[in-house]
Amino acid sequence: MKKVVLTLLLSVLWCSSSFAHFQMLYTPESALEKGTTIELREVFTHPFADEHTMNMGKQHDSKENSAVESFYVINKGKKKDLLNSLKQITWKGHHNSGSAYKSQYKAQRMGDHLFVLQPAPYYEAGEDIYIQQITKMIVNVAGAPTDWDKELGLKAEIVPLTKPYSIWTGSTFSGIVKSNGKPVPFAEIEVEYLNRNVDLAANAMGPALVEAPQDSFVTIGIKADQDGKFTFGIPKAGWWGFCALGAGSDKEYKGKELSQDAVIWVQAKDMK
Secondary structure, three states: OHHHHHHHHHHHHHHHHOOOOEEEEEOOOOEEOOOEEEEEEEEEEOOOOOOOOEOOOOOOOOOOOOOOOEEEEEEOOEEEEOHHHOEEEEEEOOOOEEEEEEEEEEEOOOEEEEEEEEOOOEEEOOOOEEEEEEEEEEEEEOOOOOOOOOOOOOOOEEEEOOOOOOEEOOOEEEEEEEEOOEEOOOOEEEEEEOOEEEEOOOOEEEEEOOOOOOHHHOOEEEEOOOOOEEEEEOOOOEEEEEEEOOOOOOOEEOOEEEEEEEEEEEEEEOOO
16 A cells, blocks of 8 residues: 555656746736836746746755846847846745745836846756756837847857747747857757736736646647757747757756756737
8 A cells, every 4th residue: 555655656746847847037018018117027937837836046055045147138239237126035836935036127118128037056856956047038118129039149048030029829939949159959848838827916826727638738848950940839828938958058067967948938919
């Protein structure tokens, strides 16, 4: 009987850990009619299943979490440091709470506002590795495109070939996985839908929007081609995250394996 219970427990833990980690860089709307102060949330989570909220920057050799390494925005080629705008919060997921951040940004100027978040590596005890997800998200003001396709030469980066803020449901999103400006051939990419309403006032996830028919639909796996390019059809309105696993040039942190991933978030809208 004990063996059966242990087997079932291990099976549950294995299935749970199979859901993808995603550094979330969230704001409600990515296409704005006019400039405004926008709310942002920076949370390390599992966007579809919401089965565990991670403490951003958790280290294996310390009870303290390391701070975010860099956070900035680019508009019309000009870079603004936003690191001091981050305020630490407790984020309430469906199963647990975790250490995260909130911030505000005045997106007053027209054009694209390209946000880049580089958190400190996170120690994943189940695999005895570190994970660092360099994350991009673009907000547009007034429809004029400026910086959405800008290549930044990051250690891990997804360069969009489709405007991430003007995607109709049922169309596609395309991008190129790069590391230090060079394409990553046959990069492994995980795709997840943000399957929860986000309560900014409560810093919490709401109830699920859809139910996956089987676990393989929670995290969708695709691969880039030999030139690092990929395309994915967007089946539902909302936010979608794309994570290129281990695409970055850094492979070790504090003597342990590091998965330096590239993440980008895109938002799709229904035609009405």
